[in-house]
């Protein structure tokens with residue numbers, strides 16, 4: 001007897017199989033009825049010729065509400081009518097959990113359901129193979145990121161997500177009550193990953209949640225996302241950091257095509273692997289491109305969604321999906337970024353993927369006095385950052401790093417319309433549940 005599928009929900013022994021799953025559909029055609037059972041690997045058909053099945057069992061199986069969870073045991077028959085080439089003729093069944101009627105939303109119906117409805121009933125939405133495939137791909141992607149970054153000599157670290165001090169400026173933090181004093185949810189591991197550079201852990205990475213108290217209702221912003229952060233010492237310039245993330249992303253894209261082939265097929269998607277090196281534009285070049293397209297941004301302005309899109313279209317015409325934007329004005333970048341002395345610019349970069357920022361990073365200011373001066377210039381009080389600044393007082397190597405939005409990377413890779421598609425239970429200004 002061929003093994004039907006490698007699944008905990010299917011058992012095959014001597015021509016008899018037990019299949020377990022959700023009732024996707026029951027079709028009664030008079031003398032014969034069909035029940036489609038679904039699990040994570042696909043569907044299997046339970047075929048019930050009325051005359052050959054125990055009447056009680058027939059009655060039970062043909063009246064099951066959709067999405068009820070059952071176990072069906074029966075004889076395995078080859079069948080040219082089903083995708084699997086097999087069907088089950090049932091001899092017994094057990095109902096684990098009967099689904100209430102009506103369902104809050106359909107699983108296989110081809111009706112368009114609003115994003116909000118889908119997210120309100122995410123457990124149901126995730127029963128769709130094409131929705132689940134995204135999260136299988138996310139898991140594969142994070143596995144590939146970890147392999148790549150570990151192969152490059154990075155140590156995984158875990159830094160606190162609850163903190164006393166305002167992280168990188170203070171504006172976008174969620175304030176929480178920490179016993180009898182206030183605290184904040186981390187917007188990024190920035191300060192901690194830099195502190196670690198003073199320890200000899202000279203290449204570290206973290207993949208963890210980051211929280212942003214931004215009231216932005218867009219298809220690319222959420223208030224909680226997964227950030228893939230890296231920090232590396234002994235660099236000579238920010239280009240070494242850019243080369244590192246290019247190496248990692250290239251490996252991830254190639255790996256996804258291979259290890260994610262099944263899920264990509266479910267989604268009907270392919271992943272393009274851009275050639276290397278990824279082009280590098282300067283911020284000033286981007287401003288020119290944006291201005292020529294009629295968007296009146298001036299030196300120092302954020303490129304913004306619209307500007308990024310214009311640059312994205314410009315690069316798409318050149319066949320570039322992934323490209324760096326480097327040398328931002330220092331005033332547009334946080335205090336920890338190193339200034340390009342004698343110019344208004346900084347050793348910073350963003351990595352954009354088809355018109356959307358997916359990462360930012362740069363070389364950091366590791367010199368204590370200059371770092372304090374930069375903080376003061378940005379209107380921050382160095383006294384609030386003592387725990388961070390201390391690490392720069394007693395020997396800090398030159399270093400740099402990056403933060404990559406895991407969901408943004410996945411969304412662009414799969415060409416999904418909304419970042420919420422890549423988060424199981426998204427958090428945004430209006431969504432705190434489920």
Ligand code: AMO
Pocket residue numbers: 187188189190212214220221222223224225227229230357358359360361362401402403404405406408419
């Ligand atoms: P930044 O604030 O640019 O940099 O964030 C890094 C990356 O995180 C992702 N991201 C988001 N994803 C979803 N929703 C959001 N609201 C959101 N905000 C940011 C983006 C972005 O490129 N400490 C620096 C990184 C560094 O220099 O190492 C930082 O946090 O993909």
